[in-house]
Amino acid sequence: MATHEATHKEMLAERVFLQTLAAGCAKPVGGIARYRDGMIMFTAATFSEDGRAMWFTIEGRDPYEVGSRAAEEVKSVPWW
Numbered sequence: 001m002a003t004h005e006a007t008h009k010e011m012l013a014e015r016v017f018l019q020t021l022a023a024g025c026a027k028p029v030g031g032i033a034r035y036r037d038g039m040i041m042f043t044a045a046t047f048s049e050d051g052r053a054m055w056f057t058i059e060g061r062d063p064y065e066v067g068s069r070a071a072e073e074v075k076s077v078p079w080w
Contacts, residue, residue, distance in 0.1 A: 044057075056074065
């Protein structure tokens with residue numbers, strides 16, 4: 001069975017992001033990775049209880065690094 005490279009890299013970045021944050025259904029966070037032309041663009045967001053939002057975009061080639069960096073950006077938000 002063949003693996004679709006773009007989908008696999010997107011999935012890896014998203015999983016690393018959630019695992020690094022230990023995020024589950026109760027955490028106000030989300031992220032999506034898009035792979036194009038050898039680059040992963042990861043958009044992440046976190047939301048406060050009072051309705052504020054912080055958005056981040058991380059780019060890179062390594063899905064593990066991109067997902068981890070996106071999680072670290074979310075961890076830097078005061079309400080996280």
